[in-house]
Amino acid sequence: xxxxxxxxxxxxxxxxxxxxxxxxxxxxxxxxxxxxxxxxxxxxxxxxxxxxxxxxxxxxxxxxxxxxxxxxxxxxxxxxxxxxxxxxxxxxxxxxxxxxxxxxxxxxxxxxxxxxxxxxxxxxxxxxxxxxxxxxxxx
Amino acid sequence: xxxxxxxxxxxxxxxxxxxxxxxxxxxxxxxxxxxxxxxxxxxxxxxxxxxxxxxxxxxxxxxxxxxxxxxxxxxxxxxxxxxxxxxxxxxxxxxxxxxxxxxxxxxxxxxxxxxxxxxxxxxxxxxxxxxxxxxxxxx
Numbered sequence: 180x181x182x183x184x185x186x187x188x189x190x191x192x193x194x195x196x197x198x199x200x201x202x203x204x205x206x207x208x209x210x211x212x213x214x215x216x217x218x219x220x221x222x223x224x225x226x227x228x229x230x231x232x233x234x235x236x237x238x239x240x241x242x243x244x245x246x247x248x249x250x251x252x253x254x255x256x257x258x259x260x261x262x263x264x265x266x267x268x269x270x271x272x273x274x275x276x277x278x279x280x281x282x283x284x285x286x287x288x289x290x291x292x293x294x295x296x297x298x299x300x301x302x303x304x305x306x307x308x309x310x311x312x313x314x315x316x317x318x
Numbered sequence: 319x320x321x322x323x324x325x326x327x328x329x330x331x332x333x334x335x336x337x338x339x340x341x342x343x344x345x346x347x348x349x350x351x352x353x354x355x356x357x358x359x360x361x362x363x364x365x366x367x368x369x370x371x372x373x374x375x376x377x378x379x380x381x382x383x384x385x386x387x388x389x390x391x392x393x394x395x396x397x398x399x400x401x402x403x404x405x406x407x408x409x410x411x412x413x414x415x416x417x418x419x420x421x422x423x424x425x426x427x428x429x430x431x432x433x434x435x436x437x438x439x440x441x442x443x444x445x446x447x448x449x450x451x452x453x454x455x456x457x
Contacts (some may be wrong), residue, residue, distance in 0.1 A: 193392045242420055249423075253332045256432045281381055281438045284388075287429035292394045295421045301419065 195295040202302040203247040210309045243302050334434040341441035342386040349448045382441050
């Protein structure tokens with residue numbers, strides 16, 4: 180019974196948002212000298228080759244913090260900065276965007292849940308990399 | 319200053335979720351005899367012709383209530399019922415799904431915000447239609 184409850188609560192969107200905030204909070208507490216992350220290439224440790232990402236770790240650190248602010252404020256930012264990515268994401272979705280709001284609800288709910296878990300993991304990776312840079316190897 | 323604040327709070331995801339819950343709550347309070355909605359064709363009053371929707375209003379009523387339960391529990395349902403729709407939604411997204419989690423975060427956050435507003439409107443439309451059926455015209 181308890182494990183079923185635990186499984187349910189692992190699927191909560193609010194918990195996923197909170198878990199992300201905690202991961203970034205830990206990152207902020209650990210990374211005392213963020214400038215040490217400058218010019219360190221971004222590499223999240225996954226086997227994904229598609230990292231055409233030109234950000235360094237410092238920029239990624241700022242990005243993760245900015246997302247935390249958005250999460251904690253609960254505010255939906257204006258659609259400006261990521262216009263290019265959004266356009267790409269919306270392409271192919273358009274026929275469904277208005278036809279099935281209930282499917283879209285599940286799609287975005289699950290999507291937000293999944294991406295929060297991914298971003299929490301990235302915060303943890305960045306924290307570990309920082310510890311590595313300053314010469315403290317985590318147990 | 320106050321209007322800027324008001325504008326900000328209109329963009330809050332949590333408020334959008336709460337607004338949806340309230341709309342469905344009102345619908346539940348108003349629709350005392352849901353069975354009157356049976357076999358009434360679903361038509362949301364918009365000019366959208368793409369309503370290849372075979373649901374009647376009663377089924378839509380149940381669907382809106384089910385979504386409210388999901389919203390209020392905060393739980394992310396397992397990916398089973400809407401598999402077909404999800405497959406369609408995911409097609410075209412795949413190249414971006416792992417490459418840019420921060421863009422995906424904004425995409426899903428905004429998407430969830432928008433779809434909650436759409437669904438709240440649909441609850442209101444259904445409530446008005448019920449009042450129309452029972453012969454009470456809203457002011």
